[in-house]
Amino acid sequence: MTSQAPAVRGKAAGSRRQSWLQRRSVRRVIASAATYAALLVLAGLSILPFLWMVSTSLKDPGSVFLFPPRWIPDPVVWSNYYEALTFLPFARYFANTAFITVANIVGTLVSASLAAYAFARLRAPLKSLIFLMILSPMFLPGQVTMIPLFILYRHLNWIDTYNPLIVPAFFGGGAFNIFLLRQFFTTIPLELDHAARIDGCGEAGILWRIVLPLSKPALATVTIFSFMGHWNDFLAPLIYINSSAKLTVSVALSRFRGEYGTTAWHLLMAASIVAVLPCILIFFFAQEYFVRGIQMTGMKG
Amino acid sequence: MVLRQSNTRREAVLFYVFVGPALLGLLIFTLGPMVASFYFSFCDYEIVRAPEWVGLANYHKMFFVDKLPLKSLGVTAYYSFVGVPIRLVAQFLVALLLNRALFGRSLFRTVLYLPSIVSGVALSLLWVWLLNPEFGLVNYLLWEVFGIQGPRWLSSPDWVIPALIVMSMWGIGGGIVICLAGLQGISEELYEAAELDGASGLQKMLRITVPHMTPVLFFNLIMGIIGSFQVFTQGYVMTGGGPSNASLFYVLYLYWNAFNYFRMGYASALAWVLFAIILAMTGLIFRSSSAWVYYEGSVQM
Numbered sequence: 001m002t003s004q005a006p007a008v009r010g011k012a013a014g015s016r017r018q019s020w021l022q023r024r025s026v027r028r029v030i031a032s033a034a035t036y037a038a039l040l041v042l043a044g045l046s047i048l049p050f051l052w053m054v055s056t057s058l059k060d061p062g063s064v065f066l067f068p069p070r071w072i073p074d075p076v077v078w079s080n081y082y083e084a085l086t087f088l089p090f091a092r093y094f095a096n097t098a099f100i101t102v103a104n105i106v107g108t109l110v111s112a113s114l115a116a117y118a119f120a121r122l123r124a125p126l127k128s129l130i131f132l133m134i135l136s137p138m139f140l141p142g143q144v145t146m147i148p149l150f151i152l153y154r155h156l157n158w159i160d161t162y163n164p165l166i167v168p169a170f171f172g173g174g175a176f177n178i179f180l181l182r183q184f185f186t187t188i189p190l191e192l193d194h195a196a197r198i199d200g201c202g203e204a205g206i207l208w209r210i211v212l213p214l215s216k217p218a219l220a221t222v223t224i225f226s227f228m229g230h231w232n233d234f235l236a237p238l239i240y241i242n243s244s245a246k247l248t249v250s251v252a253l254s255r256f257r258g259e260y261g262t263t264a265w266h267l268l269m270a271a272s273i274v275a276v277l278p279c280i281l282i283f284f285f286a287q288e289y290f291v292r293g294i295q296m297t298g299m300k301g
Numbered sequence: 302m303v304l305r306q307s308n309t310r311r312e313a314v315l316f317y318v319f320v321g322p323a324l325l326g327l328l329i330f331t332l333g334p335m336v337a338s339f340y341f342s343f344c345d346y347e348i349v350r351a352p353e354w355v356g357l358a359n360y361h362k363m364f365f366v367d368k369l370p371l372k373s374l375g376v377t378a379y380y381s382f383v384g385v386p387i388r389l390v391a392q393f394l395v396a397l398l399l400n401r402a403l404f405g406r407s408l409f410r411t412v413l414y415l416p417s418i419v420s421g422v423a424l425s426l427l428w429v430w431l432l433n434p435e436f437g438l439v440n441y442l443l444w445e446v447f448g449i450q451g452p453r454w455l456s457s458p459d460w461v462i463p464a465l466i467v468m469s470m471w472g473i474g475g476g477i478v479i480c481l482a483g484l485q486g487i488s489e490e491l492y493e494a495a496e497l498d499g500a501s502g503l504q505k506m507l508r509i510t511v512p513h514m515t516p517v518l519f520f521n522l523i524m525g526i527i528g529s530f531q532v533f534t535q536g537y538v539m540t541g542g543g544p545s546n547a548s549l550f551y552v553l554y555l556y557w558n559a560f561n562y563f564r565m566g567y568a569s570a571l572a573w574v575l576f577a578i579i580l581a582m583t584g585l586i587f588r589s590s591s592a593w594v595y596y597e598g599s600v601q602m
Contacts, residue, residue: 035401042395043412049471050415052438053427065436068445115323123309124316134323137331141531141579143555143572147565148337149330151348171326178323203315232421234534239560250422254538257426265430272423283418287411294475295482 057081057269064265077266084270088252089245097248100165100237101230107169108177108226109219115172116181117207121193138175142235150239164240165233169226177222180296184218185211221293224286228279249275338569346566359570370571372546373554374578376462380550381529384466389521392473393514396480410481417474425538428468429455439467455540458547465535465548476521483517484510512595519594523586527579551575 051071056064057080058073085091118124119131153164172178188211196206212219237248247255253275256268283290317324342359344352363370395413399406419427431438432454440451454464491509500508536542536553543549555575559568 032401032403035398038398039402039409042398043409046413046416046471048438049427049431052431056430067436067441069436069438069441111322111326114319118316118319122312122316122319124313127316130320130324134320134327137327139527139579139583140331140335141527141572141576143531143552144338144576145331145334147341147559147569147572148334150559151337151565152334154348168326168330170322171330172323203312203319228418228420232423234421234537235556238537253422253426257538268426269430272426276419276423279418280415283415290414291410291478294478 053269053273056265057084057273059266061264061266065263080266080270081274084267085274087267088256088271090249090252090271090274092245093247093249093252096162096246097231097250100162100248101227103162103166104169104230105223105226107166108173108222110173111170112173112177112181112222113207113212113219115178116185117203117211119178119182120185121206121211122203134172135175135179138179146235146239153240159240160242160246161240162246165230165236173222173226177226180222180293181215181218183296184215188214217289217292218296220286220289221296224282224289225293227282231279338572341566341569342573343570344566346564346569348563348565352566355566359567360574362567363570363574369546369549369554370551370574373549373551376547376549377530377532377551380462380465380532381526383462384469385522385525385529387466388469388473388476388525389518391470392476392480392521393518395473395477396484397510399477399481400484410478413477414474416471420472421534422538424468424471425535429539432464432468455548456544458544461540461544461548465539468535476525479521480514480517483514487513515594516596519586519590523583526582526586530575530579530582 055069055071055073058076058078059070059080060073060075060077063070063073115134119127149164150159153159156163158164192210192214193206196210201209232250233248234250234254237251238254241247241251253268253271256271341352343354343356345355345358346352399410399413402409432440434440434451434453434456437454439454443449443451452460454460487510492505495505495509531552532550533552533556536548536550537556540548542553551571552575555568555571558564558571
């Protein structure tokens, strides 16, 4: 009797512990189920506008205005895309926008890499002061310089040309890109520079053969963000471009509504989908650089 | 010695050659225009005539004569001070959910980031259609799921800003990714130590997670406010500032003054007031940061 008592007590404690563990794991299962349920709802909310966009773009004009709306278009009108893209010369606008975007990417990569290399590797008097000065425009709202720049470009006869949209990129490529590349360049070991120098490489050679090849992730990030920024840019082309043959996709889209009437939602959505398609494709093919770029931008604070 | 000196000299020269374009760009596209814009803000300048000095007349007009600058400032402040904190909290909560998800985290992250890819005019057009009072998806879902008769959103003075804030919730992808990176940077050992001490989930959240996330939230808050005060495309494309100026964003009003009415002097004054406001707010957030932003390694808690 007395010898059994501790065993009984031991067993009771054991079952208590077991039920505690069980309760704990049940709680975990419920918590993780709730997590996934919430994530699924959020994912659904994220996707819904896209589905709606695609659905509308394939409807015939009559079924766009049905209540309740029908998700699966019947009939499926693929020719909406043809009509939307030929009503205005969208191929032209795509080419225009692509030209501006590519020119900006080239200018940014060249001039930001040069400056970033200088800040990461070369010694010079006043270097840190100049670095601060170069970075200072990051906090300056563009509206402050917008008006004098317009007047300057007007004097240069640059209005209604692509110069105002392209030339600035060749002069530094944006404070933020210089900063980002400089941070990346400083992580490349100096020993590699020394080795290259012994082999007879000059600074330009080191930049071209050592630093840039090792900085592909950072360069990809700069390229992608530059692409997104200029592909979607609205205010600058709105200000500087007047002739309809020179319009960019985003300005053309904004005019589409006025020119076709406000009710042609099937065509507007078709045109919008085509306009954002390059960005979505780039996102899916270069997602890791996106994430890395965003993390780098967020981590600088 | 001579060689060494000429080497440092050469290095400095090379530095200025590499930084040259960026420095020139800073002068031509930022500093020069800033000085000019500041000068114009004290001038009557209607672009066809030379600027004429009028002292503080533009500033006097914008605060005491013209009703719209203050109105637009109110609209912009409403949009920013309600929208930015809501987005901040949402980013944080969604990142917490993602951080809990063990399986499919990167898939969910992709899907939740996706809406942020679409920006500018295409996004604005999509939301005009989504928010259509009779045939849009938003009001349909409100009716179908909650049995609520949705408001007239963009054509209602009371609902236009809430509508644009709702729309902005689809742009929090970048913030989510930044927050998630921050959460994953918190050392697991801290949580384990807290668990050994018997801390509850809530305690862990308030004592470990939130303090460690304050630098990230601080950064997102500043960037959010700066970006939000410069909102333009939504006002221009979606509402034209209406109805009855209820969505007259400050930069939209500035744009109209500069490029529709060609009041370059007045628009410059508007731009400088915006700059001052943004500077003051970032300054305020920075100064308050020591009270609530926790930096690892600092004594203050």
